[in-house]
Amino acid sequence: MIRSLTILGATGSIGRSTADVVLAHRDAFRVEAVVGGRDALALAQMAKRLGAKFAALSDEGGAATLRGALAGSGIESGAGRSAVIEAVDRPSDIVLAAISGTAGLEPTHASLKPGRRIALANKESLVCAGTAFMTDARRIGAEIMPVDSEHNALEHALAAGRNRDVEKAVITASGGPFRTWPREQIARASAKEASAHPVWSMGSKINIDSATLMNKGLELIEAHHLFDLEAERLDVLVHPEAIVHGLVQWGDGAVTAGLALPDMKVPIANALRNRERLFMDLPRLDLAAIGRLTFERADEARFPCLALAKAALRAGGSMPTILNAANEIAVEAYMADQIGFYAISEIVESVCSTFSGSGRVPATVAEALAIDGEARDMARRFIPAKHI
Ligand code: NAD
Numbered sequence: 001m002i003r004s005l006t007i008l009g010a011t012g013s014i015g016r017s018t019a020d021v022v023l024a025h026r027d028a029f030r031v032e033a034v035v036g037g038r039d040a041l042a043l044a045q046m047a048k049r050l051g052a053k054f055a056a057l058s059d060e061g062g063a064a065t066l067r068g069a070l071a072g073s074g075i076e077s078g079a080g081r082s083a084v085i086e087a088v089d090r091p092s093d094i095v096l097a098a099i100s101g102t103a104g105l106e107p108t109h110a111s112l113k114p115g116r117r118i119a120l121a122n123k124e125s126l127v128c129a130g131t132a133f134m135t136d137a138r139r140i141g142a143e144i145m146p147v148d149s150e151h152n153a154l155e156h157a158l159a160a161g162r163n164r165d166v167e168k169a170v171i172t173a174s175g176g177p178f179r180t181w182p183r184e185q186i187a188r189a190s191a192k193e194a195s196a197h198p199v200w201s202m203g204s205k206i207n208i209d210s211a212t213l214m215n216k217g218l219e220l221i222e223a224h225h226l227f228d229l230e231a232e233r234l235d236v237l238v239h240p241e242a243i244v245h246g247l248v249q250w251g252d253g254a255v256t257a258g259l260a261l262p263d264m265k266v267p268i269a270n271a272l273r274n275r276e277r278l279f280m281d282l283p284r285l286d287l288a289a290i291g292r293l294t295f296e297r298a299d300e301a302r303f304p305c306l307a308l309a310k311a312a313l314r315a316g317g318s319m320p321t322i323l324n325a326a327n328e329i330a331v332e333a334y335m336a337d338q339i340g341f342y343a344i345s346e347i348v349e350s351v352c353s354t355f356s357g358s359g360r361v362p363a364t365v366a367e368a369l370a371i372d373g374e375a376r377d378m379a380r381r382f383i384p385a386k387h388i
């Protein structure tokens with residue numbers, strides 16, 4: 001059966017991998033719409049490659065360029081917020097949500113429709129507004145399938161038993177580019193060095209989050225919302241080979257794990273089709289050739305962002321929303337060479353400890369976004385003035 005698909009963040013790293021999966025299975029998918037941020041030409045090219053019916057660019061200023069690039073193709077286009085909403089309102093069986101950052105929350109939330117599957121890569125949606133998002137998904141009757149490799153592995157591992165029998169669900173971290181670096185060297189690391197991920201090829205924001213291990217912290221919060229597991233039953237394990245992605249330890253001592261070579265096309269294909277399993281012409285995992293897999297504990301002294309995210313998860317209320325917002329501002333400043341590596345965690349910590357009234361869980365996406373905005377403003381004030 002052919003499923004129709006809309007891709008949010010079609011020009012990004014996950015979007016491009018999704019296009020590869022879809023083009024290898026033209027008989028299984030028909031692309032309804034593609035959504036991109038600012039790059040009109042890349043979006044037009046992607047829309048043509050995929051034979052989409054509609055292309056929406058979030059940046060209003062790119063409307064004419066997009067229209068020009070699609071002239072004669074028969075593909076409709078639009079730009080600005082209303083065009084993005086039109087894209088998600090068009091009928092499609094699946095929406096693959098891969099806009100990066102909290103910018104993805106509104107369109108991903110607007111994608112929730114009865115009977116629709118949301119293949120969710122945009123973890124920030126759940127970190128910023130997880131309770132409201134998951135409540136709305138259940139009420140509307142939309143299915144959420146995680147694309148994030150660790151959560152995709154956990155989704156299947158958890159299906160082997162009951163939630164109440166889970167002692168611990170563990171997500172692995174490759175450890176990022178600074179896993180073996182001493183603190184003094186990490187302190188001087190440039191954004192370019194932080195972006196050189198040893199295993200995964202990804203977008204710029206998640207690259208920095210992987211270097212600070214904030215990505216793993218955000219993923220703990222993501223797992224909490226996806227699988228209804230409290231902080232005490234969630235853990236992180238550093239595993240540089242990135243072959244084991246998620247493990248579930250059951251009450252009887254058994255462990256169920258999800259393994260795959262580190263290629264996002266595997267969890268993407270899985271999230272698009274779930275248990276129907278698409279055939280993927282990718283290299284197979286050869287454990288004998290790999291020989292050994294290694295594991296170690298995460299070092300929260302060198303990677304304080306992980307400890308901050310864990311604390312936010314335990315604190316609950318709107319603390320994860322605040323943490324996520326402060327992190328985005330700090331990461332932007334780091335990428336712009338305005339602050340050093342450890343200023344990211346310092347800014348996040350300052351905002352989390354200064355923000356007052358964080359006790360209540362945001363009940364709606366709008367409420368979460370209002371808190372997100374306030375936390376961003378506060379974070380900007382912690383960026384040294386001489387650099388602004
Ligand atoms: P990316 O930066 O490569 O791509 C982001 C995409 O979002 C681009 O298409 C961009 O044009 C679009 N975009 C940005 N702002 C937008 C806006 N305001 N409106 C509409 N579109 C906008 O990022 P990525 O690495 O593909 O990551 C996307 C999401 O998937 C992130 O939330 C990330 O955490 C998550 N994720 C990524 C990976 C990975 O391997 N790359 C793995 C797991 C999860």
Ligand code: MG
Nearest residue numbers: 148149150219
């Ligand atoms: Mg991940």
